[in-house]
Amino acid sequence: MKNLDKNFNMVQDILNKTEEELKKMNPVNIMVVGKTGVGKSTLINNLFRENLALTGIGRPITKHLRRISKEGVPLVLYDTRGLELSLEVQKEIKSEIFDTIKENKKLGIQGEIHLAYYCINANSSRIEPTELELIRELSEKLPVVIVLTQSIGEPAATFKTYIENLNLPIYGVVSLMAENFKLTEEMSIPAFGLKELLELSFEIIPEEAKKAFNNAQQVDIARKANSARSWATRYIATSFGVGFLPIPFSDASVLVPMQVTLLAHITAIFGISMDKATIASLVAAIGGTGGATFAGRYIVSNVIKLIPGAGTVVGGLISGTTASIITTALSMSYIEVLAIIAAGEKDGKYPDLKNIEQLMKAKFQERLKKGAKISKNLDLTTDLPKETNELKKQSKKDQLMSNFKKLTQRKKSNK
Numbered sequence: 001m002k003n004l005d006k007n008f009n010m011v012q013d014i015l016n017k018t019e020e021e022l023k024k025m026n027p028v029n030i031m032v033v034g035k036t037g038v039g040k041s042t043l044i045n046n047l048f049r050e051n052l053a054l055t056g057i058g059r060p061i062t063k064h065l066r067r068i069s070k071e072g073v074p075l076v077l078y079d080t081r082g083l084e085l086s087l088e089v090q091k092e093i094k095s096e097i098f099d100t101i102k103e104n105k106k107l108g109i110q111g112e113i114h115l116a117y118y119c120i121n122a123n124s125s126r127i128e129p130t131e132l133e134l135i136r137e138l139s140e141k142l143p144v145v146i147v148l149t150q151s152i153g154e155p156a157a158t159f160k161t162y163i164e165n166l167n168l169p170i171y172g173v174v175s176l177m178a179e180n181f182k183l184t185e186e187m188s189i190p191a192f193g194l195k196e197l198l199e200l201s202f203e204i205i206p207e208e209a210k211k212a213f214n215n216a217q218q219v220d221i222a223r224k225a226n227s228a229r230s231w232a233t234r235y236i237a238t239s240f241g242v243g244f245l246p247i248p249f250s251d252a253s254v255l256v257p258m259q260v261t262l263l264a265h266i267t268a269i270f271g272i273s274m275d276k277a278t279i280a281s282l283v284a285a286i287g288g289t290g291g292a293t294f295a296g297r298y299i300v301s302n303v304i305k306l307i308p309g310a311g312t313v314v315g316g317l318i319s320g321t322t323a324s325i326i327t328t329a330l331s332m333s334y335i336e337v338l339a340i341i342a343a344g345e346k347d348g349k350y351p352d353l354k355n356i357e358q359l360m361k362a363k364f365q366e367r368l369k370k371g372a373k374i375s376k377n378l379d380l381t382t383d384l385p386k387e388t389n390e391l392k393k394q395s396k397k398d399q400l401m402s403n404f405k406k407l408t409q410r411k412k413s414n415k
């Protein structure tokens with residue numbers, strides 16, 4: 001374990017592991033159907049991370065179908081084009097759509113298309129028979145949600161009611177405005193409805209695709225944080241719960257691979273575009289090394305000092321509780337900071353690295369103190385209640401005293 005202390009590059013490891021996790025993640029596959037200009041790309045760019053319709057790699061898989069994906073985002077989109085053209089073309093598109101659905105179905109849960117958004121401009125106020133036919137036929141193969149795009153005011157609401165009354169075999173109708181709609185220089189209609197679409201989609205897609213969908217979406221950051229928190233809590237409980245044998249401080253670096261796994265998995269659950277520099281700042285905040293090279297023992301010995309009652313580094317032990325306080329503080333503060341970064345990223349703002357480092361440091365210390373407070377009745381080197389240890393010490397003293405007395409009495413009687 002000693003060599004782990006030396007030049008252990010935690011940052012690169014977190015990045016590699018996150019990438020590995022992402023590769024293992026089943027992607028979520030969504031088809032986006034609708035005439036040109038209704039707002040398919042705008043919807044995609046606002047619902048998912050990384051301006052996918054703009055920056056993703058679009059590859060034509062048939063004449064009228066494009067497959068959009070991007071490395072690091074576990075999402076595959078199928079975007080239609082030309083639906084507004086002649087009936088001839090519409091027929092072609094239809095057969096392309098159904099062929100693609102069929103082909104993908106053969107690939108199993110990982111490759112099949114999980115959901116279709118059928119986009120209609122809310123201001124069109126009418127839907128053509130050919131579109132209705134396509135929606136009906138599509139619904140036989142996939143769960144379909146009708147998305148009413150660019151919804152404004154009363155006419156959009158009336159159109160929604162009209163569509164709902166058609167009793168189509170769909171999963172729902174969602175009205176939305178994917179991006180703030182500017183009316184004048186001073187006035188705009190704020191975006192709405194994306195969260196509703198997200199929640200409905202989560203109900204529809206199979207369990208296997210939910211993790212990827214949560215990673216790819218950028219609308220509900222709290223949802224990402226909650227899912228990361230509950231995973232981390234479970235991981236920590238199983239790692240440091242009953243059966244964890246206290247480890248000597250000198251072996252503290254055994255905790256580092258665990259911490260790498262933890263941070264990488266949290267990053268993968270969250271779905272966030274972080275580069276090496278950002279992770280380095282986060283790691284520097286807790287390791288205090290200021291660089292990418294991370295020494296496992298350094299964090300433990302420095303962190304231990306921050307936990308009241310955790311004992312001293314020299315010759316001490318790290319109990320399950322101490323390990324769990326450190327790791328919980330690490331994960332929870334990391335998640336808090338990721339949430340802040342993600343919220344900024346959505347608005348195209350990237351926080352200053354120095355600020356990230358300071359924020360992480362502050363959150364981490366706050367969490368450590370909180371953890372130590374909760375466990376203030378425990379001896380943090382053994383996990384036994386403090387009173388028990390006191391009692392043990394007392395009884396040891398008593399025994400020594402009585403032994404001493406016996407000895408001195410024996411000596412006296414020998415005289």
Ligand SMILES: Nc1nc2c(ncn2[C@@H]2O[C@H](COP(=O)(O)OP(=O)(O)OP(=O)(O)O)[C@@H](O)[C@H]2O)c(=O)[nH]1
Pocket residue numbers: 034035036037038039040041042043080081149150176177178179180181182
């Ligand atoms: N403000 C605002 N504008 C929107 C919204 N949706 C669509 N638009 C406008 O409509 C235009 C067309 O939207 P796109 O998202 O490109 O439409 P599309 O369905 O992808 O069109 P094609 O790629 O040609 O099939 C955009 O340039 C926006 O100006 C929205 O939610 N808010």
Ligand SMILES: [Mg+2]
Pocket residue numbers: 040041042053
């Ligand atoms: Mg488009």
